[in-house]
Amino acid sequence: EVQLLESGGGLVQPGGSLRLSCAASGFTFRNYAMSWVRQAPGKGLQWVSAISGSGGTTHYIDSVKGRFTVSRDNSKNTLYLQMKSLRAEDTALYYCAKDGSTEVGATFFDYWGQGTLVTVSS
Amino acid sequence: EIVLTQSPVTLSLSPGERATLSCRASQSVSSYLAWYQQKPGQAPRLLIYDASNRATGIPARFSGSGSGTDFTLAVSSLEPEDFAVYYCQQRSNWPLTFGGGTKVEIK
Numbered sequence: 582e583v584q585l586l587e588s589g590g591g592l593v594q595p596g597g598s599l600r601l602s603c604a605a606s607g608f609t610f611r612n613y614a615m616s617w618v619r620q621a622p623g624k625g626l627q628w629v630s631a632i633s634g635s636g637g638t639t640h641y642i643d644s645v646k647g648r649f650t651v652s653r654d655n656s657k658n659t660l661y662l663q664m665k666s667l668r669a670e671d672t673a674l675y676y677c678a679k680d681g682s683t684e685v686g687a688t689f690f691d692y693w694g695q696g697t698l699v700t701v702s703s
Numbered sequence: 704e705i706v707l708t709q710s711p712v713t714l715s716l717s718p719g720e721r722a723t724l725s726c727r728a729s730q731s732v733s734s735y736l737a738w739y740q741q742k743p744g745q746a747p748r749l750l751i752y753d754a755s756n757r758a759t760g761i762p763a764r765f766s767g768s769g770s771g772t773d774f775t776l777a778v779s780s781l782e783p784e785d786f787a788v789y790y791c792q793q794r795s796n797w798p799l800t801f802g803g804g805t806k807v808e809i810k
Contacts, residue, residue: 616799625790625801625802625803625804626739626741626747626790626792626801626804627801628792628798628799628800628801631799640797640798640799641798642798643798676746676747681737681749681752681758686794687794688794688799689737689749689752689753689792689794690737690739690747690749690792691749691752691758691759693746693747693748694746695746696746
């Protein structure tokens with residue numbers, strides 16, 4: 582059974598940092614690209630970042646470029662999102678999501694975690 | 704960035720009725736469109752990928768169609784558990800984008 586378990590969320594002041602983790606199990610982690618998708622309270626879904634199975638290719642939404650870094654440790658089956666210079670508009674529930682295919686560049690999401698809440702506020 | 708516009712924003716229907724949801728892209732996404740269902744307090748669930756392929760375990764009452772810029776998600780006969788918010792998502796270009804969602808509510 583595929584499981585994705587996010588952790589690391591919390592309350593942080595504007596300008597602060599946080600590192601999110603997503604522990605994966607139930608599939609061959611290194612074979613699949615992974616993404617972070619966020620959802621602000623009461624709002625819709627927004628894709629944030631993606632990383633290839635090998636970790637060699639990453640993508641970001643413009644609003645987080647230079648502030649967020651996605652990475653993975655395939656020996657630990659874990660996905661990370663390092664977030665710096667956090668802003669109030671980064672407040673959201675952050676989901677990790679598994680690619681639905683091993684095809685290179687395929688990015689739809691067949692499994693999601695339950696999310697970890699990041700609140701940026703003074 | 705490809706903008707996905709979903710309509711209507713809210714759809715009020717009764718159980719047993721047919722639901723038809725629309726997703727329009729600002730430029731062609733070929734068939735690279737997925738649909739998700741989200742219920743309150745839950746993570747999204749993949750329903751349809753690449754416009755018309757049902758994901759594993761998704762009931763046959765859900766179907767997707769379209770290509771290019773215009774896509775449709777249909778639910779042939781609404782069950783009580785189908786009342787939720789539905790999102791489309793394109794994977795044709797980076798950044799990946801989602802539509803704003805359609806809420807299907809009980810009339």
